[in-house]
Amino acid sequence: MPRVVVDVMLKPEILDPQGQAVANALPRLGVSDVASVRIGRRIEIDFTGEPDLDRAREIADKLLANPVIEDFTVHLVETDDTVDANR
Amino acid sequence: MTARVGVVTFPGSLDDGDAARAVRIAGGEPVRLWHGDADLHGVDAVVLPGGFSYGDYLRCGAIARFAPVMETIIDAARGGLPVLGICNGFQILCEAHLLPGALTRNQHLHFRNRDQVLRIEATGTAWTNTYQDGQEILIPVKNGEGCYVADPATLDQLEAEGRVVARYLGGNPNGSQRDIAAITNAAGNVVGIMPHPEHAVEALTGPSLDGLGFFTSVLKHLVGAPA
Numbered sequence: 001m002p003r004v005v006v007d008v009m010l011k012p013e014i015l016d017p018q019g020q021a022v023a024n025a026l027p028r029l030g031v032s033d034v035a036s037v038r039i040g041r042r043i044e045i046d047f048t049g050e051p052d053l054d055r056a057r058e059i060a061d062k063l064l065a066n067p068v069i070e071d072f073t074v075h076l077v078e079t080d081d082t083v084d085a086n087r
Numbered sequence: 088m089t090a091r092v093g094v095v096t097f098p099g100s101l102d103d104g105d106a107a108r109a110v111r112i113a114g115g116e117p118v119r120l121w122h123g124d125a126d127l128h129g130v131d132a133v134v135l136p137g138g139f140s141y142g143d144y145l146r147c148g149a150i151a152r153f154a155p156v157m158e159t160i161i162d163a164a165r166g167g168l169p170v171l172g173i174c175n176g177f178q179i180l181c182e183a184h185l186l187p188g189a190l191t192r193n194q195h196l197h198f199r200n201r202d203q204v205l206r207i208e209a210t211g212t213a214w215t216n217t218y219q220d221g222q223e224i225l226i227p228v229k230n231g232e233g234c235y236v237a238d239p240a241t242l243d244q245l246e247a248e249g250r251v252v253a254r255y256l257g258g259n260p261n262g263s264q265r266d267i268a269a270i271t272n273a274a275g276n277v278v279g280i281m282p283h284p285e286h287a288v289e290a291l292t293g294p295s296l297d298g299l300g301f302f303t304s305v306l307k308h309l310v311g312a313p314a
Contacts (some may be wrong), residue, residue: 015234064145066149066182068236
């Protein structure tokens with residue numbers, strides 16, 4: 001059964017101090033060619049029946065993301081079980 | 088008759104006891120409300136206390152906004168019920184869209200815990216009518232996600248309508264836009280404040296008694312309010 005994945009990201013104009021802290025740590029790994037890092041949140045939703053993208057969008061809009069500061073995208077992925085079955 | 092002021096306890100609230108005590112010291116009757124109970128038990132006003140409701144999972148206040156008691160409070164607030172959200176309570180009020188904007192991670196990433204000077208800039212609200220316009224007060228601030236943000240149009244509107252209730256003086260503890268520490272809705276009955284007036288109501292436990300005005304204000308407001 002496909003799984004619904006909701007990706008939530010801070011809007012570009014909202015400062016992401018967490019991402020900045022990670023970006024600032026990269027030179028310590030010897031990485032000097034990264035301009036910026038932004039950190040978001042991935043939420044995986046398994047419906048009991050067929051995955052419902054419209055319902056997932058509603059959930060994302062009402063609860064998972066705060067539209068004042070965050071954008072979100074919704075898409076389907078195959079679950080690991082399905083991937084295994086296809087192997 | 089003594090005004091009854093509800094204080095909601097969510098899973099993870101930690102300043103509910105102090106908020107109830109502040110209500111009592113101000114001369115009101117605190118009424119403890121439970122997040123899972125949609126009934127407001129006839130209270131005349133509500134305080135949403137500080138803490139970490141629902142573990143701050145997802146975003147601060149995001150899950151608390153859907154608690155049964157909040158569904159009732161949201162309706163009542165739109166009908167004029169005075170509601171004060173302190174710290175996590177402010178976050179809940181923004182998540183509930185009773186106040187505009189949002190509260191994000193402190194810009195410097197540090198939890199900030201200190202006594203903070205504020206300037207009261209709106210005294211027409213249900214929660215600030217006993218202060219003088221421009222009065223400077225000293226109350227504790229303690230937050231990790233207290234950085235107030237909103238789009239420029241919203242910020243301009245808040246300023247134009249006199250809805251910035253308090254601003255940080257002597258250093259902005261979290262990077263809040265335009266040094267905003269507290270705002271109100273258009274009607275003036277709903278106020279969200281990031282610092283903690285309930286921790287400054289007694290000489291023994293606070294840096295001043297400056298926070299008491301929030302609680303005496305709502306009592307004064309309720310006395311003057313039509314029945």
